[in-house]
Amino acid sequence: MLILTAVPDFIDFARDELRRAAFDAQILAELEPGVLLAGGDFFPLAQQWQTQPPIFARHICPVQETVPVAGTNSDLARLTQCITRQFLDLIEPEWPFSVQARIFANAVYKPFDINSALADVIQSRTGAPLDVRQPVQILSVVISSQTAYLGLSLAEQNLSDWAGGVRRFAREPEQISRAEFKLLEALEQFKINLPPRGTALDLGAAPGGWTRVLRQKEQYVTAVDPAQLHSTLQADKSVRHLQMTAEEYLTQYPDTFDLIVNDMRLDARDSSRLMVEYAPYLYPHGLVIMTLKLPKEKRRTAIDHSFNILKQAYNLQNARQLFHNRSEITIHLTKTENFS
């Protein structure tokens, strides 16, 4: 068995991805909107998704043991017994671990209580180091109204290092927009390191959250948007704001860039067509990060059309619905070799 998590509004897409990857996987229950308990073997699915990740399934974890629970403090003793009997021998003592609990029921305890109680036992009995930020092995514990589901896996098998794929970033006082989290999450998830002093084009930049993140990564930014940028960016000499649309900038002999990001509020297909027009202004080694805003209806068609359009100039490296995406997905592109 396994547990799969996606944005509730997109759970049917995730369910289809699961069916396509593991057609023996039956959906056994919906534990919470966006959280499915499925039959089938976790590990072959995880292996397949490590090389060909799904777009909408945000997180998976295995279920190897179940424990009856009542939402009372006696559950903690039962969970401890279970991991002592079934999991301690499987924990690799050299590898950092974490316990990731999620609770979808009324209970007197919080995820933190389970995490710390079980982590204490694992640490003291196996000597494995606890590392909640970069674990190598993860014990997942999902509590529903009557049952706790427990499973041990490698972080890289779960599609995300975070419980349920919920990646939260600390809010900084200087933060300009919530959209900043989207870019931070994309860079982390797609393992993209931006070398300092690169040149970046930010299409649809206002009010400037992505531009601020790019400046923190020491990029020189050309920010294109008819709307105003935040005042802190207006004073930054390494930010050039072109107060115009992306279509207008195309007519003005754009520069060439190491990175193009695009978070324009535009239909996914129109945005993709524009990105193809921008391809000549991306260096061959360059990369693109963009969001594809999905319509309410025919979302699959919109994605397929957009990918087909982008194929004219780019290779699709990654496409995921990240925790900070709502009705959109984030993609990572590189230029095709034969595109001039």
Ligand SMILES: C[S@@+](CC[C@H](N)C(=O)[O-])C[C@H]1O[C@@H](n2cnc3c(N)ncnc32)[C@H](O)[C@@H]1O
């Ligand atoms: C979601 S906001 C971008 C937020 C930004 N990434 C941030 O972090 O602050 C979308 C922006 O796209 C801009 N936009 C929409 N159509 C555009 C176009 N054709 N050319 C340039 N910008 C456009 C809007 O003006 C709006 O500021």
